[in-house]
Amino acid sequence: MDENYERSTLSDYFGEAFPAVERFAHELTVQGELRGLIGPRELGRIWDRHILNSAAVVQYLPEQGTVVDIGSGAGLPGLVIAAMRPQAEVILVEPMERRCVWLAEMTDAMGLTNVEVKRGRAEEFHDAFEADVVTSRAVAALDKLARWSLPLLRPGGQLVILKGRNVAGEIEPAQKVLRKFRMSAPEILEARTIEGAEPTTVLRTTRGKK
């Protein structure tokens, strides 16, 4: 268990998703560094910096529908979303083979039945999905990420991405592509999870209907 949180606090927060999320945290702690998924400094802060940080985005997601997570890497936030939104279909897009193997293993280990792992770059899937939501964490600046991910969104769908505190500075360079897809003015949200956890900055924008 992580340094900061009581197991009961985490269990209350995650509810029915807790066994799956706890298993994921355990596997990340045991195998994450060995398999090149996280750095050694992350081991003592898996919950705070990774699991809770990812969970913060879930409050902005619908209960159902298709969520495409771009550049899932170790499964953040995609696998946490899948555990907390069991009725949604969650597609994890990741170009690296060994990370895709890990994502498939974790899907099984966590007992998730709502996950599909797609190997490739987001740009290779343009027009392949009609996502209700695209999520992403730590993949690229907004301009690039928007070019990669907005074609995957259905009209009315939302881009909901985890970002650093300086995200406001990424909006201006992305205006051209945001206009092209008729995206609404991006909102910057401060997402909270459990008391004592760092808030997460989330950027949300909605694709205009045709």
Ligand SMILES: C[S@@+](CC[C@H](N)C(=O)[O-])C[C@H]1O[C@@H](n2cnc3c(N)ncnc32)[C@H](O)[C@@H]1O
């Ligand atoms: C820094 S890691 C972040 C992983 C994870 N989202 C996280 O927060 O821990 C960036 C990930 O994006 C993936 N990636 C890079 N370019 C991509 C693209 N064009 N489409 C999809 N994934 C991409 C990389 O393979 C890598 O796994």
